[in-house]
Amino acid sequence: MKPYFLFLITLLISSLISLNSHRITRKRISIYKNLFDSKPVLGGYGHPKPSDNLSRKMIRLVKEDLESTLDISKNEAITIKQYSVKVVAGAFYKIEFKVAGSEYEAIIFAPLPHTHQPPVLEALTKLV
Numbered sequence: 001m002k003p004y005f006l007f008l009i010t011l012l013i014s015s016l017i018s019l020n021s022h023r024i025t026r027k028r029i030s031i032y033k034n035l036f037d038s039k040p041v042l043g044g045y046g047h048p049k050p051s052d053n054l055s056r057k058m059i060r061l062v063k064e065d066l067e068s069t070l071d072i073s074k075n076e077a078i079t080i081k082q083y084s085v086k087v088v089a090g091a092f093y094k095i096e097f098k099v100a101g102s103e104y105e106a107i108i109f110a111p112l113p114h115t116h117q118p119p120v121l122e123a124l125t126k127l128v
Contacts, residue, residue, distance in 0.1 A: 051080035
């Protein structure tokens with residue numbers, strides 16, 4: 001009996017909403033627009049941020065790997081454009097940077113602090 005009752009209430013509410021849709025559509029759209037514009041996807045990367053101390057620290061911690069992979073000198077300047085973070089059991093940092101006239105995207109995994117493991121360069125992609 002209860003599932004049927006809930007179905008009837010849901011049907012009633014949806015019909016009332018459709019009757020008043022001309023009044024609430026604009027409001028409903030703005031609510032969803034603000035929801036998706038302001039918050040990152042759960043389990044996904046957050047909104048891109050400009051370079052700061054955290055992104056520079058992550059690059060510095062994997063700089064040896066970058067130098068050997070990209071075959072650049074230790075004196076080559078790395079300019080960070082932006083980065084975003086995805087928090088899982090640790091954190092993934094997606095960092096876009098420019099070095100030696102080319103642009104790259106590095107994905108760096110930083111394990112949880114209690115593991116006492118250093119960050120690891122997971123992927124490196126050359127951007128067009």
